[in-house]
Amino acid sequence: MENRQIKCPKARQCGGCQLQGISYEEQLEQKQKKTEELIGPYCRVFPICGMEDPYHYRNKVHAVLDHKKGKVISGIYAEGSHRVVPVDACLIEDEKADEIIVTIRELLQSFKLPVYDEDTGRGLFRHILIRVGKTSGQIMVVLVMASPIFPSKNNFIRVLRQKHPEITTIVQNINDQDTSMVLGEREKVLYGKGYITDTLCGKVFRISSRSFYQINPVQTEKLYQKAIHLASLTGKERIVDAYCGIGTIGLIASDRVKQVIGIELNEDAVRDAMKNARANNVSNVEFYCDDAGDFMREMAANGEKVDVVFMDPPRSGSDEIFLSSVVQLAPKRVVYISCNPETMARDLEYLTDHGYRAITAWPFDMFPSTAHIEVVTCLSR
Ligand code: SAH
Numbered sequence: 001m002e003n004r005q006i007k008c009p010k011a012r013q014c015g016g017c018q019l020q021g022i023s024y025e026e027q028l029e030q031k032q033k034k035t036e037e038l039i040g041p042y043c044r045v046f047p048i049c050g051m052e053d054p055y056h057y058r059n060k061v062h063a064v065l066d067h068k069k070g071k072v073i074s075g076i077y078a079e080g081s082h083r084v085v086p087v088d089a090c091l092i093e094d095e096k097a098d099e100i101i102v103t104i105r106e107l108l109q110s111f112k113l114p115v116y117d118e119d120t121g122r123g124l125f126r127h128i129l130i131r132v133g134k135t136s137g138q139i140m141v142v143l144v145m146a147s148p149i150f151p152s153k154n155n156f157i158r159v160l161r162q163k164h165p166e167i168t169t170i171v172q173n174i175n176d177q178d179t180s181m182v183l184g185e186r187e188k189v190l191y192g193k194g195y196i197t198d199t200l201c202g203k204v205f206r207i208s209s210r211s212f213y214q215i216n217p218v219q220t221e222k223l224y225q226k227a228i229h230l231a232s233l234t235g236k237e238r239i240v241d242a243y244c245g246i247g248t249i250g251l252i253a254s255d256r257v258k259q260v261i262g263i264e265l266n267e268d269a270v271r272d273a274m275k276n277a278r279a280n281n282v283s284n285v286e287f288y289c290d291d292a293g294d295f296m297r298e299m300a301a302n303g304e305k306v307d308v309v310f311m312d313p314p315r316s317g318s319d320e321i322f323l324s325s326v327v328q329l330a331p332k333r334v335v336y337i338s339c340n341p342e343t344m345a346r347d348l349e350y351l352t353d354h355g356y357r358a359i360t361a362w363p364f365d366m367f368p369s370t371a372h373i374e375v376v377t378c379l380s381r
Contacts, residue, residue, distance in 0.1 A: 008091050015079030017092065017369035020354050024054050028365060031373045037361040038341040039375060042348045043358035049222055054368030057216045058200075061097035061130045063087070063180060065105070065115045072115050074105040075127065082118060082180075092369050096166065097130035097272050097342050100141060111156055124150075126175060127182050130208060133198035134217045137239065138168040141195045142209045144175050144182060150190075157190055168192050171209050183210055195205045195272070201252045201281045211269040212245040219366045220248075223376060226362050227310065227335050228253050230378035237307035240299075240331070242322070243291040244374070247273030250311050251282055251339075260285035261299075261306075293321030300328035308333045317343025327354040334379040339366070341375050348377065356381055 011020040019027045030049045039045050051057065063074040074088035077229070089098050100372055108115065108125055116123035117364040127144035141160070141365040143150075150156070150172060161167060169192025175184030187194070187209065207213045214220040226250065230269040231239070233256040241250030244262035245270050254260050263287060264270050268288040277285050283354040288295055292313070307330045311318060317340065326334060336354060338344035341363075347360055 003339075010076075010085055010087055012311050013078055013085040014076050014087065017078060018075060018371040019369050020091075024050065024368065027054075027368065031363060031365060032370075035341055035361065035373055038345040039348070039361045039377060042345070043361055043377065045361045045363065046106060048363040048365055048373075049219070049226075049329070050365045051065065051216075051219060051368055054095060054365070055091050056095050057218060057368065058090075058093045058097075058256070059132045059134050060215045061090075061093045061132075062115055063105075063128045065108070065125050065127060067115050067117075072105050072109045074101055080138045091092060092367075094130070094132045094134075096139065097132055100130055100139070100164050100167065104141070104143075104160065108158060111152050113151065113156070115365070121146075121178065129209065130171050131196055131209070132211070133196045133207070133315045135199040136197050137166065138196035138198070138279075139166055139191075140163075140169045140171065140207075140209065141167055142171045142173050142183070144173045144184070146174075148172070148174050148186070148188065149200065153190065161191065162188065162263055168196060169194055173209060197279075200248060203204075203248075203251050203276070203282075204280065205246055205248060205251075205276050206272050207246060208272055209269050210273045211266065214248070214364045214366070219300065219374070222363045223337065223366070223374060224252055226364075227337055227376045228256065229334050230360070230362075230376065231255050231308045231333055233308070238305065239308045239310065240296070240306050240329075241312045242296065242311040243271070244273060244287065245269050245312075247287060247335050248278050249312065250285055250287075251276055251280060253310070254282045254285055260283065262287040263290055263295045265291055280284075290357075293319050293325065295349055296322055296325035296329065298307060300325045304329065308335065310335045312337040313343075315340040315343065318347050323350045323354075326351065326355075330355075330381060332381055335376065336379065337374070337376045339372060339374050341373050344375055348379075351379055 049317040129142040250260040
């Protein structure tokens with residue numbers, strides 16, 4: 001196991017890696033202890049699954065642009081602020097993505113393209129977002145701009161592609177709002193297909209700029225395999241993949257069940273999920289764009305039967321509408337995947353008070369150097 005203590009010179013200013021400078025072994029110990037504190041009261045917590053090489057794992061890299069003394073800078077917001085810490089190389093980000101960001105920053109300078117100023121609302125270029133398909137090698141560059149007008153666009157794209165032929169698609173995203181959201185609603189594909197693909201557990205996934213996709217594919221494969229294993233599927237089940245994103249869990253499980261119902265709020269993700277089903281020749285899945293709680297409540301009201309519910313909510317966890325509908329639908333098993341054991345513990349409290357028993361919990365280190373923990377817990381009725 002990787003146990004060097006690599007130090008990041010920007011760690012203190014950036015604040016993104018709360019466990020920076022702590023040996024990897026110690027990081028895992030801390031996460032194990034935290035998971036046991038939170039989830040241990042409900043069931044046995046197995047030892048955390050760490051990474052062989054816990055660096056440069058992030059396949060999605062975001063840089064905010066700013067200027068300082070006439071120079072363009074790119075980097076990360078200092079935690080809890082809008083002050084930009086210049087960062088050229090990050091220990092947890094994909095290295096190629098970091099190189100591309102530096103090139104873009106230099107090109108903005110040499111093309112004299114104006115960087116957006118949050119205080120005055122003037123200027124053009126706001127953020128750069130890069131997504132890398134770690135198995136496909138495909139790379140998407142998203143240029144987030146305050147206006148659709150892109151001076152010297154063709155030249156800029158030509159030079160960028162010359163310097164980085166590995167870029168497979170370039171998207172212009174328009175964000176003209178005074179907002180802390182990175183991406184706006186409108187997009188224009190400037191080069192390539194406008195999305196990348198990547199392979200997880202033998203299935204190919206299409207990922208667009210705004211869809212959720214796990215940022216650490218190495219650990220995601222292990223996590224999904226565990227989640228599907230815990231469901232003890234026999235081929236006869238009707239399963240729900242709630243908070244399904246681009247359909248990853250449901251599509252990977254689809255070979256081992258009768259039917260999959262995926263539910264996701266983000267329209268782009270649902271569109272990707274449907275295309276992913278077709279691209280993988282999976283015909284036993286249906287995806288719905290809806291609030292997971294509302295949708296499940298309706299399923300329960302219609303008296304539908306479900307054998308297993310996979311749920312993978314955002315950091316804020318699930319809600320009572322969703323959890324109460326799970327209780328009403330009464331699947332034999334619930335496989336709960338969480339990126340926040342605190343909200344998971346709260347939701348386990350509800351489920352275990354309403355007829356479910358937590359069986360085992362398995363933490364995964366999806367976010368080395370940061371304090372975040374991913375956990376999958378299996379519950380049975
Ligand atoms: N299971 C997927 C995505 C998990 S992330 C994967 O592993 O890739 C959580 C997802 O929940 C996001 O795609 C987000 O858009 C979606 N989401 C957030 N709130 C939701 C809600 N109320 N109903 C349905 N989906 C929701």
